Amino acid sequence: xxxxxxxxxxxxxxxxxxxxxxxxxxxxxxxxxxxxxxxxxxxxxxxxxxxxxxxxxxxxxxxxxxxxxxxxxxxxxxxxxxxxxxxxxxxxxxxxxxxxxxxxxxxxxxxxxxxxxxxxxxxxxxxxxxxxxxxxxxxxxxxxxxxxxxxxxxxxxxxxxxxxxxxxxxxxxxxxxxxxxxxxxxxxxxxxxxxxxxxxxxxxxxxxxxxxxxxxxxxxxxxxxxxxxxxxxxxxxxxxxxxxxxxxxxxxxxxxxxxxxxxxxxxxxxxxxxxxxxxxxx
Numbered sequence: 001x002x003x004x005x006x007x008x009x010x011x012x013x014x015x016x017x018x019x020x021x022x023x024x025x026x027x028x029x030x031x032x033x034x035x036x037x038x039x040x041x042x043x044x045x046x047x048x049x050x051x052x053x054x055x056x057x058x059x060x061x062x063x064x065x066x067x068x069x070x071x072x073x074x075x076x077x078x079x080x081x082x083x084x085x086x087x088x089x090x091x092x093x094x095x096x097x098x099x100x101x102x103x104x105x106x107x108x109x110x111x112x113x114x115x116x117x118x119x120x121x122x123x124x125x126x127x128x129x130x131x132x133x134x135x136x137x138x139x140x141x142x143x144x145x146x147x148x149x150x151x152x153x154x155x156x157x158x159x160x161x162x163x164x165x166x167x168x169x170x171x172x173x174x175x176x177x178x179x180x181x182x183x184x185x186x187x188x189x190x191x192x193x194x195x196x197x198x199x200x201x202x203x204x205x206x207x208x209x210x211x212x213x214x215x216x217x218x219x220x221x222x223x224x225x226x227x228x229x230x231x232x233x234x235x236x237x238x239x240x241x242x243x244x245x246x247x248x249x250x251x252x253x254x255x256x257x258x259x260x261x262x263x264x265x266x267x268x269x270x271x272x273x274x275x276x277x278x279x280x281x282x
Contacts, residue, residue, distance in 0.1 A: 002014070011028070012026065012028065013026055013027075014030065016098045016102070018071075018094050018097040018098065019080075020081055020085040023068055023070075023076045023095075023098050024068070026052075026056055032103070032104075034062070037106045037107065037108050037130060037131075038063060038066060038104060038107050039063060039064070039110055039273075040066050040122075041056070042070070042112065042115030043115050044175060044260075045158050045199070046073065046187065047073065047172075047175060047176075047184055048069050049074055050074065050183055051112070051260065051262075054263065054266030055067075055266065055270060055273075058270050060274065061273075061274065070091050070114075071195070072086060072192035072194065073191050073195065078194075078195075082194045082195070083198060086192075086195040086198035087198065087208065088117045088121050088202065088207070088209075089207065091118045091121070095118065105128045106129075106130050107129055108277070109123065109129055109131070109132050110133040111135070111137060112260065113135075113136040113137055113175070113232075113259065114137075115137075116136065117211055119133075120211045120215070121208055123218070123219060124209040124214065130221075130282065131222070131277075131282055132221070132222050133222075133223045134224050135227075135260075136226060136232065136259045136261070138233050139211045139215035139241070141206065141210045142203065142205065148234055149233065150232055150234050154170055154232075157170070158171075158200060159196055159201070161193035161196060162193050163188070168189050169185055169188075174231055174232070175259055176258075176259070177231075177259065212241070216242060217244055217245075218245060221245075221247060221280045222245070223252065223273075225252045226254070227253065227259060227261035228253040229256065230258055230261075232259055254269060
C-alpha cells in the first residue's frame, strides 16, 4: 500500500495480482472499516482511474470507494493474454479477481463509457454486484452498436491500435472535453493499443452479455447519468428504448456536460449518485 498524489489529493494506491497481470487501484478505505456497500469506479477507453479524483475525494459519499486501472491502462500491466483480457467480459473477470482478493463480497459499480459496459458484465457475472450506474454508455449490442452513437470522427479511434500524437490528443479532448488535461493526454498515449483493437473486435463479434437487453430488464437497480451535450451518445436512441425500471424512469442528463459529466460537473454528478444510493437504501 502506498500513498499517491493526484492533483494535490493523497490517495491510497495498491497493486493486486491477477491471472493476466497486476492491477493498480485507488482504495479510500483499505482496511474496509465502512459498513456501507463499496463503490467501484471503472474508467473509459484509453484513460485511467485518475479521472475519478472528484468522486474519490468526496467525503459525502460516506463509504469505501475503489477505482481500478483496467489492464493495458494507467499503472496496471499490459495484459499477458490480450485476446482474453481485453474484452468487456475479460475486464470484468479481472475485476472480479480483484474484488475476491480484497474480500469484497458486495459492490456498486459506477462505469464510464467502456467502464459502463464492463459494469454490465459485472452485474451479469458477479452475484455481489448489487447496483449499477452508467455514464456515457448507451446500452447496445452488436446489432445496434452504430445506432447508439453519434457520427463523431473520433469514434473510429476507439478500436484503432496505433494513434498518432494528434489523434491521441483529439481522443483525450473529445473524451473529457476541451481542454483535456495533461494527465488524460498522457493516459491515452500510454494505453496499450491492442486493448482498443481487441475490445472493438470483440464488440463487433457480439461477445459478452447483451447490454441492451440487460438495460431493459436489469436484475439490479440501474441509473444512467449522462452529459446533456455528450458528443458520442445518440440521445434519440437512448430515449427510444423501452426501459422498464430505470432510476427516475429515464436517462438523467446534466445540463452543459459532455462525455465525462463526472469531471465537468462533479458536484451535481456526485449528488445524483448519492440520491440513487439513498433511493435504493444502499
